[in-house]
Amino acid sequence: MxxxxxxxxxxxxxxxxxxxxxxxxxxxxxxxxxxxxxxxxxxxxxxxxxxxxxxxxxxxxxxxxxxxxxxxxxxxxxxxxxxxxxxxxxxxxxxxxxxxxxxxxxxxxxxxxxxxxxxxxxxxxxxxxxxxxxxxxxxxxxxxxxxxxxxxxxxxxxxxxxxxxxxxxxxxxxxxxxxxxxxxxxxxxxxxxxxxxxxxxxxxxxxxxxxxxxxxxxxxxxxxxxxxFISRFEAPQLRERVFHFSAESIAKLKAKANADCNTSKISSFQSLSALVWRSITRVRNLLPDQITTCRLAANSRSRSDPPLLENYFGNAVYPIRGFTTASELLGHDLGWAAWKLHEAVVDYDDKAVRVLLDDWLEGGIQKVIPFEKLGKSHYYPSSGSNNKYGCEFGMGKAVALRSGYANKFDGKVTCYPGHEGGGSIDLEICLKPDFMCALESDQEFIQASSFNQPV
Missing domain, CATH: 3.30.559.10 (Chloramphenicol acetyltransferase-like domain)
Known part of the structure; x- marks a missing residue:
């Protein structure tokens, strides 16, 4: 058939x-x-x-x-x-x-x-x-x-x-x-x-x-x-799953990350990103001294001085990163990893935005980014803050959000608001089959996600 x-x-x-x-x-x-x-x-x-x-x-x-x-x-x-x-x-x-x-x-x-x-x-x-x-x-x-x-x-x-x-x-x-x-x-x-x-x-x-x-x-x-400057990228065989994190679960992650560091500055998104960074690093079985990187898509609109208005239509994001060795990441607690990401976010200010643009204009960085460079062993979530489920076309609220083949690689994570709202989040995770199987058995990850709930 x-x-x-x-x-x-x-x-x-x-x-x-x-x-x-x-x-x-x-x-x-x-x-x-x-x-x-x-x-x-x-x-x-x-x-x-x-x-x-x-x-x-x-x-x-x-x-x-x-x-x-x-x-x-x-x-x-x-x-x-x-x-x-x-x-x-x-x-x-x-x-x-x-x-x-x-x-x-x-x-x-x-x-x-x-x-x-x-x-x-x-x-x-x-x-x-x-x-x-x-x-x-x-x-x-x-x-x-x-x-x-x-x-x-x-x-x-x-x-x-x-x-x-x-x-x-x-x-x-x-x-x-x-x-x-x-x-x-x-x-x-x-x-x-x-x-x-x-x-x-x-x-x-x-x-x-x-x-x-x-x-x-x-x-x-x-x-x-x-x-x-143009290259064509074909993703390896991947499994793609959408994992749900309730607002309560994310609040617990945030509280733990902040308690680990005796602070209140770590955000929900940084806490969740740290969890996934640690989990994906663990299931990949990296060598202890191997560098592992977590990249976050930072919106430059609010970081520019004067800030760009939110309605600015164009590209205004940059992949900031936290990085360390696999042994350092997994040898410390959730808060340590989340603080790494928090520091990367804080350091990306107006000065950093202008330095990056100056480097591009002066030839200090590659003018056109090959996709292979973006897709090299890192986790790169996009923001869940945009009003995605607010898009209605005479059929009520959408029941789910999904994406196509584009821009996917092993380790790509995309963040969406949860369907029920209230601060819940869905993560679309793409991993090679063996890594995904291992993630489905990763205890730290399973305990935080609504693992058995279809999304």
């Missing part, structure tokens, strides 16, 4: 309802944006249960698709760079290239309708996230540089027997996770307003680029051929 597959029924391109004047000009990218040309698109999505009326209304899906398309067109008026394409202008002396977003003449964002003969339970009940979830997203394995010919935004609506998955693939050069969920939330807000207004909503994006004094807004890369 053949396994069910995702079947694409239709696809089209969605343009902004009208072109804002700003879209006539090139949209220049910042160093943080350009550094991601060789990594994957962001792929996240939400799974919704079909409302009861859908069973009686044979036109439910068509009406939903029409409304999603029309409100997406309105949202793109405000988020116009997402409807563009990347463009490169080369220079010979000195050899360089300028990569920017061109919104003129683009066909727009891609919109796909697909079907799958499976239920919500088929997706959420298995221990591991089923591989079929990767088919809920467009631009599979595409790197951001592919945005020269591919859409910078692609929406795939996959209809299940009793649910709908809304998957969004966004070019990472245009924005980080904060920007990604900013767009998703504003699209939802326009949808819930019945598309009545195109002029205002709660959080209009800020596209004015920030750059250090004496620099910008144009940043050239020292390359003339994409082969010089």
């Amino acid at each position: 053949n396994a069910p597959v995702v079947v694409h029924i239709s696809e089209c391109f969605i343009k902004p309802q009208y072109a804002p004047k700003e879209s006539e000009q090139p949209f220049y990218l910042m160093p943080w944006d350009l550094a991601l040309l060789s990594t994957h698109y962001i792929q996240k999505g939400l799974l919704y249960a079909k409302p009861p009326q859908a069973k009686k209304d044979e036109h439910f899906m068509q009406a939903l698709l029409n409304r999603l398309k029309s409100t997406l067109s309105l949202a793109l008026v405000h988020f116009y760079p997402l409807a563009g394409r990347l463009k490169t202008v080369k220079a010979e002396n000195p050899a360089s290239c300028l990569v920017y977003v061109d919104c003129n003449g683009s066909p727009g964002a891609k919109f796909i309708y697909a079907t799958l003969d499976l239920t919500i339970s088929d997706i959420l009940s298995p221990t591991d996230v089923p591989s079929i979830v990767q088919s809920f997203f467009d631009h599979d394995r595409a790197v951001n540089h592919d945005g020269h010919t591919m859409s910078l935004l692609s929406i795939q609506v996959t209809e299940l027997v009793d649910g709908v998955f809304l998957g969004c693939s966004m070019n990472h050069c245009l924005g980080d996770g904060t920007s990604y969920w900013h767009f998703f939330n504003m699209w939802s807000e326009i949808f819930q307003a019945q598309g009545k207004s195109t002029n205002s909503f709660s959080r209009p994006p800020i596209f004015k680029r920030w750059f250090p004094e004496g620099h910008g807004p144009i940043f050239n890369l020292p390359y003339t051929n994409p082969d010089e």
Whole structure:
């Protein structure tokens, strides 16, 4: 018997309802944006249960698709760079290239309708996230540089027997996770307003680029051929699981970490990150003197002076890190590891942000980051603070959040808010099969997580 597959029924391109004047000009990218040309698109999505009326209304899906398309067109008026394409202008002396977003003449964002003969339970009940979830997203394995010919935004609506998955693939050069969920939330807000207004909503994006004094807004890369800085990454065989941590469990972790260090400064997120860092290091059986690293995606918006507004649309995160030897990490308690991460967070201030940008501009660091460098033996969670479950599209609150193939490697951990809210957290963990089996038997990890509760 053949396994069910995702079947694409239709696809089209969605343009902004009208072109804002700003879209006539090139949209220049910042160093943080350009550094991601060789990594994957962001792929996240939400799974919704079909409302009861859908069973009686044979036109439910068509009406939903029409409304999603029309409100997406309105949202793109405000988020116009997402409807563009990347463009490169080369220079010979000195050899360089300028990569920017061109919104003129683009066909727009891609919109796909697909079907799958499976239920919500088929997706959420298995221990591991089923591989079929990767088919809920467009631009599979595409790197951001592919945005020269591919859409910078692609929406795939996959209809299940009793649910709908809304998957969004966004070019990472245009924005980080904060920007990604900013767009998703504003699209939802326009949808819930019945598309009545195109002029205002709660959080209009800020596209004015920030750059250090004496620099910008144009940043050239020292390359003339994409082969010089683009590489393709294939992940090894991985198991992917979503582990749930209740608000009570996280409060206990935080209390323990702070008690270990006789402080009150360690955050919940730092405590949870320390737990996972220790657990993954332990299951990997590293040599005692081997360096182990935990990287956290720090939002630079609030750390810049003056701070960037939260509505700043672009990339403004940097992977700060705590590191030590395996023997040091596992020879100390949870609080010791959490304090390492706390120090890394505190040290990442306005001065650190400017030093990193200066290094990029002066050639002290690699201009375009190869994905292999990001995915080398570390744990790299993204923030759970964005309003992910606030995105509603006429079907109530989503029942789960899932991601695609993009940007996954052995040791990748992504943080989502728990479905019930209240400070609970879900961790999406990707590990090689042997390491995942060991994690499922790691006592420190099991005691902290709601291990037997399917997410």
